[in-house]
Amino acid sequence: MNDEILEVKNLHVNFHTQNGVVKAVRGVDFTLNKGETLAIVGESGSGKSVTAKAIMRLLPKQNARITSGKVNYEKNDLLEMPLKKIQQIRGSQISMVFQDPMTALNPTMKIGRQIIEGLKKHQNLSSKEAKIKAINMLKLVGIPNAEDRLDSYPHQYSGGMRQRVVIAMALACNPKILIADEPTTALDVTIQAQILELMKDLQAKTGTSIIIITHDLGVVANMADRVAVMYAGEIVEMGSVDEIFYNPQHPYTLGLLQSMPKLHENRNKPLIPIPGSPPDLASIGTGCPFAPRCPYTMKVCHYFPPVKKEILDGHSVSCWLQDNRTPKELQPIGIGGTI
Amino acid sequence: MQDIKPLIEVENLTKHFSIGKNKTLQAVDNISFTIYKGETLGLVGESGCGKSTVGRTLIQLYTPTSGKVKYAGEELGGTRGETSKRSIAKNIQMIYQDPYSSLNPRMTVLEIISEGLVIHYPNMSQKERRNRVLELLELVGLNQYHANRYPHEFSGGQRQRVGIARALAVDPTFIVADEPIAALDVSIQAQIVNLLKKLQEEKELTYLFIAHDLSMVKHISDRIAVMYLGHIMELAESEELYSNPLHPYTQALLSAIPIPDPKVERKRERIILKGDVPNPINPPTGCRFSTRCPKAMDICSLKTPTWLEAKSNHFVACHLYQ
Numbered sequence: 001m002n003d004e005i006l007e008v009k010n011l012h013v014n015f016h017t018q019n020g021v022v023k024a025v026r027g028v029d030f031t032l033n034k035g036e037t038l039a040i041v042g043e044s045g046s047g048k049s050v051t052a053k054a055i056m057r058l059l060p061k062q063n064a065r066i067t068s069g070k071v072n073y074e075k076n077d078l079l080e081m082p083l084k085k086i087q088q089i090r091g092s093q094i095s096m097v098f099q100d101p102m103t104a105l106n107p108t109m110k111i112g113r114q115i116i117e118g119l120k121k122h123q124n125l126s127s128k129e130a131k132i133k134a135i136n137m138l139k140l141v142g143i144p145n146a147e148d149r150l151d152s153y154p155h156q157y158s159g160g161m162r163q164r165v166v167i168a169m170a171l172a173c174n175p176k177i178l179i180a181d182e183p184t185t186a187l188d189v190t191i192q193a194q195i196l197e198l199m200k201d202l203q204a205k206t207g208t209s210i211i212i213i214t215h216d217l218g219v220v221a222n223m224a225d226r227v228a229v230m231y232a233g234e235i236v237e238m239g240s241v242d243e244i245f246y247n248p249q250h251p252y253t254l255g256l257l258q259s260m261p262k263l264h265e266n267r268n269k270p271l272i273p274i275p276g277s278p279p280d281l282a283s284i285g286t287g288c289p290f291a292p293r294c295p296y297t298m299k300v301c302h303y304f305p306p307v308k309k310e311i312l313d314g315h316s317v318s319c320w321l322q323d324n325r326t327p328k329e330l331q332p333i334g335i336g337g338t339i
Numbered sequence: 340m341q342d343i344k345p346l347i348e349v350e351n352l353t354k355h356f357s358i359g360k361n362k363t364l365q366a367v368d369n370i371s372f373t374i375y376k377g378e379t380l381g382l383v384g385e386s387g388c389g390k391s392t393v394g395r396t397l398i399q400l401y402t403p404t405s406g407k408v409k410y411a412g413e414e415l416g417g418t419r420g421e422t423s424k425r426s427i428a429k430n431i432q433m434i435y436q437d438p439y440s441s442l443n444p445r446m447t448v449l450e451i452i453s454e455g456l457v458i459h460y461p462n463m464s465q466k467e468r469r470n471r472v473l474e475l476l477e478l479v480g481l482n483q484y485h486a487n488r489y490p491h492e493f494s495g496g497q498r499q500r501v502g503i504a505r506a507l508a509v510d511p512t513f514i515v516a517d518e519p520i521a522a523l524d525v526s527i528q529a530q531i532v533n534l535l536k537k538l539q540e541e542k543e544l545t546y547l548f549i550a551h552d553l554s555m556v557k558h559i560s561d562r563i564a565v566m567y568l569g570h571i572m573e574l575a576e577s578e579e580l581y582s583n584p585l586h587p588y589t590q591a592l593l594s595a596i597p598i599p600d601p602k603v604e605r606k607r608e609r610i611i612l613k614g615d616v617p618n619p620i621n622p623p624t625g626c627r628f629s630t631r632c633p634k635a636m637d638i639c640s641l642k643t644p645t646w647l648e649a650k651s652n653h654f655v656a657c658h659l660y661q
Contacts, residue, residue: 043524043525043526044524144614158615158616160615161615188385188386188551188616189385189551189553189592189595189596190385190591190592190595190611190612191385191615192595192597193594193595193597193609193611193612194611194612196597197609197611215524215525216525216597217525217599218554218596218597218598218599218604219597220599221597221598221599221600221601221603221604222597222604224601241601242601242602245599245600245601246602255526256525256526257599259525259526259528259529260525260529260554260599261529261554261555261557261558262554262598262599262600263553263554263557263581263593263596263598267557267558267559267577267578270533271529271532271533271558272529273526273527273528273529273530273533274526274527274529274530275530277494277496277497277527278524
């Protein structure tokens with residue numbers, strides 16, 4: 001494909017902790033196309049944020065190690081790049097929005113100065129030009145009285161407004177890629193709707209590619225073109241949003257979908273939870289990481305990792321049930337059909 | 340529902356917090372509702388709407404500024420004897436949002452769960468208490484050998500189970516669950532909700548389920564009350580509220596929830612509210628939603644709408660239905 005903008009290949013990230021080595025990301029592969037929205041879904045500890053931070057080279061130096069892998073952006077490997085060069089790319093070509101807007105804003109600096117600083121650094125604008133652009137950015141993301149609000153500090157903004165400021169800053173230099181890590185998790189639903197709408201509007205105007213990291217399947221259904229489902233540091237299933245929701249092939253994806261209540265469905269339909277809890281990544285075995293919680297587990301699942309298989313164009317899944325040697329009658333109901 | 344006895348009656352409850360310099364935060368303002376025996380009432384709203392304050396007033400952590408809360412016909416608070424206060428405290432228990440900060444890290448699970456037993460059942464022997472705790476652990480889906488462990492040895496979902504066991508230890512009739520699943524992962528949320536539903540059936544419990552996640556609230560509640568800035572805007576049976584929301588705020592709230600179904604999402608028309616929730620220190624006059632309401636009329640900012648039954652068992656406070 002020609003319109004590929006980012007390619008992550010066989011990414012492995014380890015954290016060295018007191019309790020041993022935690023293998024947080026274990027062989028992640030995906031590509032991002034121009035202008036599309038890719039959602040990475042998974043529960044806490046599944047490695048979705050670590051993947052994003054590894055792409056941006058934002059992992060803590062003290063204990064995080066990228067042990068192997070490539071992140072290709074415009075024919076260059078971001079992981080091999082000198083720090084100076086990556087700093088030029090960060091913010092101007094690839095930018096990131098975090099869950100808590102307070103971690104991205106400096107509490108001791110006026111909002112205006114924080115936006116203008118980035119514009120001057122990356123776009124060589126004069127102070128006056130940068131100020132005009134900053135006002136326009138704030139207007140674009142729907143901050144009322146933008147001229148006056150430049151002189152406010154972050155604590156004088158509400159949570160939703162802060163997140164809008166962070167998005168304005170992230171998009172100020174027209175980045176090619178926006179990585180949004182749980183951008184609406186800390187916000188109320190009506191504000192979440194505003195922010196998601198804003199991100200879609202801006203994407204339509206600028207053609208930015210978005211990677212959105214979330215645990216909320218509702219947000220995924222609303223935003224994504226393609227979806228990667230992560231579990232225990234691996235992408236277990238990947239496909240178009242329709243394939244993932246209407247033709248899920250991995251028992252974990254199926255489990256996630258079944259455990260969520262649906263607003264438009266009868267409330268007496270019981271929820272089907274996934275039993276147990278996610279594995280400890282410091283002491284993970286060799287087999288499929290989902291095997292201990294999987295209702296369709298076979299003997300082989302506990303000993304050997306499943307191989308990724310492309311079952312349809314663009315829809316791949318890592319599960320032993322997809323192996324040709326697995327008898328058809330073991331295929332669970334719900335997999336391969338609508339839920 | 341009407342022939343079933345009310346268990347909790349809230350009448351004109353107001354709770355203001357003084358926050359210095361003659362400023363008052365009007366967390367809850369003149370609200371009334373009833374919770375019937377054996378039902379689950381869902382209380383939803385965005386952060387700062389006063390839903391947790393209502394829950395905390397019901398378990399007597401806060402004293403109301405004005406208004407009454409009645410439990411089985413008896414008014415809470417006031418000058419009642421110590422024994423009567425205790426028996427009410429035993430019957431009303433709470434499950435907290437954060438399973439990390441709500442369990443004492445220096446106590447074992449056995450100590451955490453038996454704390455209430457020591458107070459409310461002083462005649463119980465140590466052995467009886469231990470047996471009771473082991474029973475409770477099984478009931479909430481944990482194992483007996485978990486009793487001697489500390490909270491840090493458990494995952495979030497397991498900790499929430501400990502919190503539920505602690506609430507159930509003293510055999511309450513009414514439980515206030517304040518965002519009990521908000522801190523848990525999606526795959527674990529369903530485990531806890533199913534557990535709460537099972538326990539309700541077995542023990543004939545009554546719940547006040549406070550949450551901001553409307554799809555889960557709809558799943559667990561019989562009736563739902565929607566709060567905004569300290570006022571209840573609408574109250575109805577849950578199916579009715581979702582299929583036929585009357586208040587413009589409820590309509591906006593429902594339309595804002597993303598549904599995990601891409602085909603439904605593509606066809607949906609959203610009501611996007613403008614701006615943020617106003618400051619509860621200085622709330623708007625008249626209807627509190629009037630500043631953001633897409634259907635606001637002149638009267639809305641002048642007069643507070645009265646609480647009325649627009650349809651059978653469907654209450655709303657909005658000038659559109661006066």
